[in-house]
Amino acid sequence: MIARSPALAMTPEQMAQRIAAAGNAARREDQAALAKAGEDKARIMAELRSLAGSAWTRADQKNRQLWFGLGGVAAGILACAVLPGLVAREVAPTSWQWPERMAARTLDMPMWEGGQRLMRTSAPGAFANIAAGDRIVTANREVLEACRKRANKARKEVRCTVRVAPAAS
Structure with missing residues (x-):
């Protein structure tokens, strides 16, 4: 039974060729697995770079939102300080007496007493x-x-x- 075995019928050169072919097949599988792992690594690295970049972008965006918000608040305060007086003096009819009412409201007095106080001070x-x-x-x-x-x-x-x-x- 041993004498009929195909391995004994081969010459050492044939045996070496078969061993080399089996090694090449195993290496091809390993090389394919390594190539796939390299591709996976490159894809994951690209995703990580994208996530890190978007995290920086989010932080920058929050900073910009904060600065624009603060700028909007400052502009709103300035507009609230300037616009009512401008509208009261230039736009509203004088019969509405908005500047006078604003002065009295600022002094927290009725218009008559507020006017007296302004005249007395002036x-x-x-x-x-x-x-x-x-x-x-x-x-x-x-x-x-x-x-x-x-x-x-x-x-x-x-x-x-x-x-x-x-x-x-």
């Missing part, structure tokens, strides 16, 4: 004269009204006598 002497004149007119309202009727009837200036109280000290 020109104290002139405001004192206005206040003194108002006291005289208020104290002599009836006399001045009768005097005005006489002037209208006479169609010329007339003399009137008013009473002035001493200044309170």
Whole structure:
């Protein structure tokens, strides 16, 4: 049985050729596996580079969003500070009295008291004269009204006598 074995019928050269062929076949499989592993490695490296690049891009985008957001807030604050006054002075009709209302609201006072405060602060002497004149007119309202009727009837200036109280000290 051993004598009939095909391996004993081969010459050493044939045996060497068969061993070499088997080795070549095994190496081809290994080379194919190595080539596939190299391709897989290259593909995975490309994916990793893409992910790392997109991570940097995301961080840059978040920074840009932050800066644009802060710029928008600053522009909004500036617009809110400038636009209402511009619109109140230049666009709205004067009968709406927006600048005056804005001044009173800024002072947190009714318009009459706010106006008095602005006049008193701007020109104290002139405001004192206005206040003194108002006291005289208020104290002599009836006399001045009768005097005005006489002037209208006479169609010329007339003399009137008013009473002035001493200044309170």
